[in-house]
Amino acid sequence: MSSHDTSALVIDRHARGAYSPDVLRLERRAVPAPEDGDLLIEVLYLSIDPTNRNWLKLETANTVREKIGRDLRIGDAMVGEGLGNVLRSRHPDFIEGDVVAGVMEWQETAVVPGARMRHVDVAEDEPLTAHLTIYSHIGMAAMVGLYEIAKIQPGETVLVSAAGGATGRLAVGIAAAHGCRVIGIAGGPDKCTDVLRAGASAAIDYKSEDDLAAGIRAAAPEGVDVYFDGVGGATLDAALSAMSRHGRVAICGVMSDYEEGPHRVGIRNMFLVLIRELKIEGYLAGSHWHRRGDYFAKLRQLLRSGQIEHRIEESVGLESAANQLSKLFTGDNRGKLVVRVGRT
Template sequence: MTVNQQWLIARQPRGPLRPSDFTWRESPLEPLGPGMVRTRVLYAWLDPTNRVWFSRGSYLPPLVVGDVMRAVCIGVVEESNNPALQPGTTVTGFMGWQTRSTSDGSDLTVLPELPGLPLTAHFGLLSHIGLAAYHGVVDIGRPQPGQTVVVSAAAGAVGSLAGQIAKIAGARVIGIAGGPEKCRRITEDLGFDAAIDYKGEDVVAALRRLCPDGVDVYFDNVGGAVLDAVLGEINDFGRVVACGMIGEYDESGQGHVFTNLSNLVNRRTTLQGFIVLDHLDLVEVAYPRLLDWHAAGRLQYAVDVVDGLENVPAALGRLFEGTNSGKLIARISTDEGADAR
């Protein structure tokens, strides 16, 4: 009898997510009902939004004790009573932290093959990662040639793509990242014009040194003190793209006290947030451009793979510690022909 393995919510988290917030469950698989589909999970992404989804203010229903931890996954259809999804079909959807997912198939999207690219490119280059970077830069930030763009969490999955897309648009790009190696990577490997190590230098002083003519576009992934620092240097009619605010997600403190918020008015700044799920219509526009840029060597991506469902809760902390490199994903199982890297 095949057993499904799952990570369930054990308690409502206080502060950053910890392994003790989850509990392991193994249970036998029930027979597949009419019209239902069973998918074996190959990869699950780990994301700062794993923490956001516990909040009642989130864009999705809050997670509660006993729920399977929510996650977007890539899987392969194993059994099917749904004629639209045959066994062997590779799909993506919200399958969660488990080895197998059962649904009516309406929550699954068939993934196209990407010739010459591994299956994980759907998470590192495309999926919500690529869409967030593309929409945030191209549609909201709208950098012009010669303008200055600042990107926080610049060595992360979204930030690294956003900075490269801004470079493709002709902008001068400054990345904010944690540690010398990440700063080296975004400048030497990804083509950023300069980097600020928020762990080792004063961000305000560095911004004033590297952006003497101010900041035209800020792609924000962290919020808090870094957002405040950039608002202090924002130019008239600057644009702030609010993609994420990982510095605010753990709900353990009172939040940053802003000193430069008045610049939203004084500099006539536009600050716009977005949720990728509202912009899935962009797939037909964004995916071909992302793939073309990658094929031309102008857009690089990275995935950081954790092996085994059992290691997922402990690995999630790397996102909040900033020790991951690129998109953090977990390999739950393998499939013949799927290149893990």
């Protein structure tokens, strides 16, 4: 039985090759009545993440099934992390008016299983969107990569790629606050300024470097102890050439590989992994979610002391989500991309 209609961004076709916003179309669709265990929510904010682009490839080997218990198909509403306001609860842990976070449909109103949602404690002195940046998979990715995967130590040299982005800027600030010397790689002078403001002592504009490997080696003549990688591909290869003996590489993401095409390159510097005894490890923030209490407390402390920043780039209206997703791949984003959907 349908209770009412809502706007939805629906998957029109597979996002093969380069992402194009027209893989999503806006349409009206019925919202079913919530069943036992469900919540009817008003979607307040959507988080625009590189992983959304990967989910749009509609391949079963990606992680969406872990999040929503099914694969995405053409004709489904797109899904992603978001914040919602509970309009009606049929789950014992939630009541009307609660704010929840979790993976939800890209719709104005949606029905979600309560078991998939988590409570958001709305602090008076913090914006709600901090739960899509600092206290989210973004903050967790930065903390887990630096502390658990790379095990940063004060005095070490830490290189961060996609350093002007949401996760990268947090990683820069966290590592600098830990007493590391941080070098950031970002595209363009404005992003490099952001990287320096975030706490890096050097910023490399990869878009104007003819030889990125030489640029990194010049910025880190003693070698890089930790590489926090959000990009992969040629950037990872260049970083490997500058790693110190026993260096650690935390693979947070591989932006340069998410878009399909001939630009995707293999790693040529594996010999250096061998002779410098490097450790390279990928990880997913979600697999470390049980540690969020400690990490969010540490992030709150860093935020309050000004060592990290909550910076968002907000667009308004569900229909803007498809275009926002493009910005992650063109680099036209200057803060964590979020879409304001509902009234807040």
